[in-house]
Amino acid sequence: MGTISVDGVTRRLGSTTALRDVSFTVDSGEHVGLFGPNGAGKTSLMQLLSTLASPDDGRIRIDGDEVTPDATAVRAKLGVVSHRPMVYGTLTARENLRLHARLRTVDAERVERVLEDVNLRTHASTRVEDFSHGMTKRLSIARAVLHDPTVLLLDEPYAGLDQRSAMDLQRILTRFDDRTVVIATHDLERAVDDCDRALVLVDGTLERTVSLTDLDRHSFETEYLEAVGRSDLQ
Numbered sequence: 001m002g003t004i005s006v007d008g009v010t011r012r013l014g015s016t017t018a019l020r021d022v023s024f025t026v027d028s029g030e031h032v033g034l035f036g037p038n039g040a041g042k043t044s045l046m047q048l049l050s051t052l053a054s055p056d057d058g059r060i061r062i063d064g065d066e067v068t069p070d071a072t073a074v075r076a077k078l079g080v081v082s083h084r085p086m087v088y089g090t091l092t093a094r095e096n097l098r099l100h101a102r103l104r105t106v107d108a109e110r111v112e113r114v115l116e117d118v119n120l121r122t123h124a125s126t127r128v129e130d131f132s133h134g135m136t137k138r139l140s141i142a143r144a145v146l147h148d149p150t151v152l153l154l155d156e157p158y159a160g161l162d163q164r165s166a167m168d169l170q171r172i173l174t175r176f177d178d179r180t181v182v183i184a185t186h187d188l189e190r191a192v193d194d195c196d197r198a199l200v201l202v203d204g205t206l207e208r209t210v211s212l213t214d215l216d217r218h219s220f221e222t223e224y225l226e227a228v229g230r231s232d233l234q
């Protein structure tokens with residue numbers, strides 16, 4: 001469960017080809033990182049995987065079912081954490097999750113379990129507008145996993161977090177390790193810990209696939225820089 005197949009995907013946005021004939025597969029339970037300089041096509045690919053848009057050419061499938069904006073069954077398998085927190089500031093953490101649980105027909109007990117999973121139980125009655133950035137991110141993850149998806153899509157989960165909050169988040173994410181995970185990030189260091197494999201996009205093309213098993217951070221940086229053909233890290 002949670003196998004992703006991306007086959008010859010092209011995505012055009014106005015006069016830009018954001019993705020060009022991109023193909024790869026992600027095995028069930030595998031954790032894959034999407035890397036690339038600004039404008040490489042990471043967000044465009046995450047949007048397609050999230051059912052927010054359709055490719056102009058090619059196909060994306062999850063467990064054999066095509067991923068399109070009207071694919072309700074596919075969407076039920078996906079948990080999405082975008083860089084914008086999709087939570088209400090005037091509601092408490094628990095109210096946010098209960099509201100979402102009702103929309104997803106998830107029982108209230110699961111809300112309490114997920115609050116525990118993301119270490120927010122003691123702040124469950126606090127309004128989200130009083131949350132730190134790290135707490136809001138943890139609540140976004142709780143919202144994404146509430147319906148127990150098999151695939152987790154994380155777009156820049158560490159952006160804007162200080163070192164400690166990023167480490168907390170990284171530890172929390174290990175609790176969802178049994179799922180298939182696709183994570184778009186510029187954080188090469190954390191990716192080496194989080195991911196089994198890295199896909200490096202450059203100008204909308206899948207430039208390189210790197211196995212991260214047994215690779216240290218320095219070796220991955222070298223591979224990455226070779227792939228993007230630049231001397232600076234993004």
Ligand SMILES: Nc1ncnc2c1ncn2[C@@H]1O[C@H](COP(=O)(O)OP(=O)(O)OP(=O)(O)O)[C@@H](O)[C@H]1O
Pocket residue numbers: 013014015016017018036037038039040041042043044045
């Ligand atoms: N709505 C849009 N209309 C036209 N072009 C777009 C649009 N959104 C993105 N693009 C272009 O598509 C290309 C891929 O952008 P995308 O946001 O997917 O890259 P990215 O790898 O996520 O970049 P970043 O690291 O900056 O978030 C870029 O050239 C970008 O300018």
